[in-house]
Amino acid sequence: MRITVDPDRCVGAGQCALNAPALFDQDDDGLVTLLTEPGADQYDKARLAGALCPSGAITVHEG
Amino acid sequence: MTYTDPAAPETDPPAVDFPQRKPGVPFPPPDYADYRDRKGLVLSQLSDGKRVWLVTRHEDVRAVLTSPSISSNPEHKGFPNVGNLGVPKQDQIPGWFVGMDSPEHDRFRKALIPEFTVRRVRAMKPAIERTVDAQLDAMLAAGNTADLVADFALPIPSLVISALLGVPPADREFFESRTRVLVSLRSSTDDDRMAAAKDLLRYINRLVEIKQKWGGDDLITRLLATGAIAPHEMSGVLMLLLIAGHETTANNIALGVVTLLANPQWIGDDRAVEETLRFHSVADLVSLRVAVQDVEIAGQLIKAGEGIVPLVAAANHDENAFECPHAFDPSRSARHHVAFGYGVHQCLGQNLVRIEMEVAYRKLFERIPNLELAVPTDGLDIKYDGVLYGLNELPVRW
Numbered sequence: 058m059r060i061t062v063d064p065d066r067c068v069g070a071g072q073c074a075l076n077a078p079a080l081f082d083q084d085d086d087g088l089v090t091l092l093t094e095p096g097a098d099q100y101d102k103a104r105l106a107g108a109l110c111p112s113g114a115i116t117v118h119e120g
Numbered sequence: 121m122t123y124t125d126p127a128a129p130e131t132d133p134p135a136v137d138f139p140q141r142k143p144g145v146p147f148p149p150p151d152y153a154d155y156r157d158r159k160g161l162v163l164s165q166l167s168d169g170k171r172v173w174l175v176t177r178h179e180d181v182r183a184v185l186t187s188p189s190i191s192s193n194p195e196h197k198g199f200p201n202v203g204n205l206g207v208p209k210q211d212q213i214p215g216w217f218v219g220m221d222s223p224e225h226d227r228f229r230k231a232l233i234p235e236f237t238v239r240r241v242r243a244m245k246p247a248i249e250r251t252v253d254a255q256l257d258a259m260l261a262a263g264n265t266a267d268l269v270a271d272f273a274l275p276i277p278s279l280v281i282s283a284l285l286g287v288p289p290a291d292r293e294f295f296e297s298r299t300r301v302l303v304s305l306r307s308s309t310d311d312d313r314m315a316a317a318k319d320l321l322r323y324i325n326r327l328v329e330i331k332q333k334w335g336g337d338d339l340i341t342r343l344l345a346t347g348a349i350a351p352h353e354m355s356g357v358l359m360l361l362l363i364a365g366h367e368t369t370a371n372n373i374a375l376g377v378v379t380l381l382a383n384p385q386w387i388g389d390d391r392a393v394e395e396t397l398r399f400h401s402v403a404d405l406v407s408l409r410v411a412v413q414d415v416e417i418a419g420q421l422i423k424a425g426e427g428i429v430p431l432v433a434a435a436n437h438d439e440n441a442f443e444c445p446h447a448f449d450p451s452r453s454a455r456h457h458v459a460f461g462y463g464v465h466q467c468l469g470q471n472l473v474r475i476e477m478e479v480a481y482r483k484l485f486e487r488i489p490n491l492e493l494a495v496p497t498d499g500l501d502i503k504y505d506g507v508l509y510g511l512n513e514l515p516v517r518w
C-alpha cells in the first residue's frame with residue numbers, strides 16, 4: 058500500500074490527524090502532511106483516513 | 121390497461137411536505153426512512169412554492185456535498201431559503217464564506233485552518249476546562265436546580281469563542297448576553313435579535329480596530345497578519361464563527377446530557393461525543409445547496425436552478441451506513457457521519473466542538489454525579505421553530 062496526499066485539496070478538517078495520527082499530521086498552515094508510509098498493521102488506519110477525508114486530499118493506493 | 125405515451129414529458133414524482141419538526145413526531149422523523157427507500161430523490165416544495173430535492177441516503181448526501189455542479193451561494197436563483205437562523209441578512213455580510221464556492225471560499229478557509237487544527241484546539245483544552253468549571257461553580261453555588269441550556273450549554277461555546285477571538289475578559293459577559301439573544305427563539309423577538317446582531321457587529325468591528333492597533337495573542341490578530349482577509353471582510357468571518365459555533369454546540373451539549381442520563385452506562389466514555397453528534401444531527405437543515413448545472417444524483421436529474429436539501433439526520437440514520445442506526449451506541453464506529461457536513465465546507469470548528477463536548481460531559485457528571493432531569497423525557501421543551509434541532513430549556517436537579 059502507498060498513500061499520496063494533496064495539500065492543495067486539503068480543507069484542514071483534521072479527520073486524518075485525529076483518526077490516524079501516526080500517519081498524518083497538519084503542518085503550520087493546517088494542511089495535511091504524510092508522516093510515513095503505512096506499515097502492514099496500519100493499513101486499516103490509512104483506509105479509514107482515506108474514507109473520512111471530506112475533500113479527497115488523501116489517496117490510498119492498494120497493492 | 122395503462123397507456124404510456126413515449127413522447128409525454130417525464131412526470132415528476134409527487135411532492136412531499138417540506139420536513140418540519142412537530143410535537144409528537146420524533147426526530148429524525150419516520151418519514152425519512154420511507155424517503156431513503158424510494159428510488160431517486162424526493163421532490164418537495166418550500167413555503168414560497170420553490171421546488172427542492174430532498175436527499176436522504178448517506179451516499180447521496182456525500183455526492184451532493186462534493187459535486188462541482190452544486191453551489192452553496194444563496195445568491196443563485198433557486199437557492200432554498202428554509203427560514204433564518206435568527207440573524208437577518210447574514211449572507212450579505214462580506215466574508216460570510218460558508219455561502220461561497222471554491223475558489224472564492226478557499227481563501228477564507230485556508231486563512232482560518234491553522235486556528236482549528238487538532239493540535240491547536242487540544243492546546244485550548246485547559247482553558248475550556250476552566251470555563252466549564254466556572255459555569256459549574258456558579259450552578260452549584262446557586263442551589264440544586266438549574267436550566268442546563270441557559271446555565272451551561274449556551275454560555276460554554278460563547279465563552280470559548282470569545283476567548284479564541286480575543287474578547288477581553290471584561291467584555292465577555294456583554295458578548296455572552298448578546299449571543300444568547302440571537303438563539304433564544306422563545307424569549308426574544310425578531311426585533312430583539314436584530315438589535316443583538318447589530319450590537320455584536322458593532323462590537324466586533326471595534327474589536328478588529330483595536331487589534332489592528334495593538335494586536336494580541338488571538339485569532340483576530342493572527343488573521344489580520346496573514347493579509348489574506350481584508351479588514352472589511354473580518355466582521356463577516358467573525359460573525360460566521362460566532363453563529364456557526366454557538367447554538368450548534370449548545371444544542372449538542374444539552375441533547376447529549378439527556379441521552380446520557382437515559383443511557384448512563386456511557387457516562388464517562390468519550391466515545392459518546394461522536395455518537396451524540398451522529399444520533400441527534402442537530403444541523404439537519406443547514407447544508408443547503410442549489411444546482412448551477414444540470415446534474416444527476418441517485419439517477420435523478422436535477423436541473424440547474426433547482427434547490428437541494430441534503431438532510432444530514434436522514435443520512436446519519438441510514439441503515440446502509442450505520443448498523444441499527446436508531447440505537448445510541450458509542451461503541452460503533454460513527455466517524456463517517458455527516459453531522460458536520462462533507463466536502464470543502466465540512467465544519468471548520470469540528471475538532472473544537474469535540475473537545476468542548478468531551479469536557480462538558482466529563483466535568484458535569486464528575487462534579488454532579490447525582491444529576492437528574494426535573495421534567496419527564498416526554499415533557500422536554502423541544503425547538504420546533506428555527507433551523508437547528510435542540511432544546512429551549514432543560515430543567516435539571518441534583
Ligand code: HEM
Pocket residue numbers: 192217218219229277281360361362364365366368369372402403406407408459460461462464465466467468469470472473
Ligand atoms: C456541534 C456543533 C457544530 C455542528 C453540528 C456544526 C455543523 C456544521 C455544518 C453541518 C457545516 C457545513 C455547512 C454547509 O455544508 O453548508 C458547518 C460549517 C462550518 N462550521 Fe460548524 N458546526 C458546529 C460547531 C462549530 C464551531 C464550534 C465552529 C467555530 C468556532 C464552527 C464553524 C463553522 C464554520 C466556519 C463553517 C463553514 C465552513 C466552510 O464553509 O468552509 N462550527 N458546521
Ligand code: SF4
Pocket residue numbers: 066067068069070071072073074083087088089109110111112113114115
Ligand atoms: S482529512 Fe483531508 S481535508 Fe482534513 S486535514 Fe486531512 S487531508 Fe486535509
